[in-house]
Amino acid sequence: MKKTIYDCYRSWIEVDLDALQHNVYELMSLLDSPQQFMAVVKADAYGHGAVRISQKLNQIGVSSFAVATLSEAIELRENGIKGDILILGYTEASQMMLIKKYNLIQTVVDYEHALSLEQEKIDIHVHIAIDSGMHRLGLTTHEFQQVKKIYSFRHLHIEGIFSHLCVSDEHSLSSQKYTQYQIDSFFQLINKLKKEGFDTGKVHIQSSYGLLNYPFLHCDLVRIGIMMYGVYSSKQDQNNQRILLKPVLSLKSKIIHIHTIKKNETVGYGRTYQSDQNRKIAIVPIGYADGISRYLSNYGHVIVHGQKVPIIGRICMDQLTIDISDIDNVKEGDIVTIIGQDGNIYQDVETIAEMSQTISNEVLSQLGGRLPRIDKEVCYEEKCL
Secondary structure, three states: OOOOHHHHOOEEEEEOHHHHHHHHHHHHOOOOOHHHEEEEOHHHHHHOOHHHHHHHHHHOOOOEEEEOOHHHHHHHHHOOOOOEEEEOOOOOHHHHHHHHHOOOEEEEOOHHHHHHHHOOOOOEEEEEEEEOOOOOOOEEOOOHHHHHHHHOOOOEEEEEEEOOOOOOOOOOHHHHHHHHHHHHHHHHHHHHHHHOOOOOOEEEOOOHHHHHHOHHHOOOOEEEOHHHHOOOOOOOOOOOOOOOOOOOEEEEEEOOEEEEEOOOOEEOHHHOEEOOOOEEEEEEOOOHHHOOOHHHOOOOEEEEOOEEEEEEOOOOOOOEEEEOOOOOOOOOOOEEEEEEEEOOEEEOHHHHHHHOOOOHHHHHHOOOOOOOEEEOOOOOHHHOO
16 A cells, blocks of 8 residues: 655655756756756755756756765765766865766865875866855966966866856846956956967856856856756845746645643743633644754744644744644644645745745755655655655
8 A cells, every 4th residue: 555755754855856857948948058057966956855856867968967075976976877077165185086986076176275186196087166256265366377287287187167156146236246357357367278278178157146147158067056946045036037947845744743722821942932812733843953944933834724824932953833723624644834835825945044034045955864855746655764
């Protein structure tokens, strides 16, 4: 006998791979070529499950990936992911044998890093990071001579060079000016390298917002992160091009206990909620250890039976409490939707992020590892924990 997801798990994430495919094709439509599409799957694919997401991306023709760490890259390779995998972050030179073993591409974060990699005398593929004004990782655009020296290194095979735009999602005049400054600085360096006969390899500077707001750049790669998952970082974001995105992730749990509290009784740690009358409350087995921000305590909502109901009391590590007084026929085992749709009510991750005083990227990437990621549809009995 088959069991559904609802029988198998305390709380879970549903991943809509059809929505993922839709978003990829929508974003690809803005590119000169589908081969420019670099899927950013760091932080467990922004909480969606990096392996399953990358497998689907391989199936639909994506062959270029970006991660943050060596361990993330190895996980993809060990699960059969094909194509280029660029590690955007720093990796110790002592790990270069693994870079070679798994056929990965390492980012050179500064000249000293490049030198330490070269001294290992292991042939690896690299991209050079350029700091065009974000002041995070990379050689600055003024370190032209050092960039040139890296091209002379015997064991570092340079396949690309990139930078990152830090305010491409903002439309204020100062942000647009600063972005244009970054673009000009980066491409001046690229042009100088080319004039001196260097093969820069694949050039890239755009992320999701760089593609929508600065599509004229026509780079060799575009690093697509948050929008591939069908969401924006913030509700306030403005984009020069509008595309139809479908959220890939839904976050759900279920009611495990129902009881009634009397007028003036309190709920949770710190007794921060006090009832104004008799109330029917329910316990939901998901909490801040699963990535639900405590900012939502006495403030956020979830959806039950197609109706919004308030979170009351402080969110605990493993549980939260909701007030179901205004909903009829609620029973233990009923589904609770934290992110996603139930009936005609939809709660998006951007709303959760706004209430949590952060951005969607953080909300998604902090969803806990103990939440199983399940392909939308049905969880079969043999897959249940």
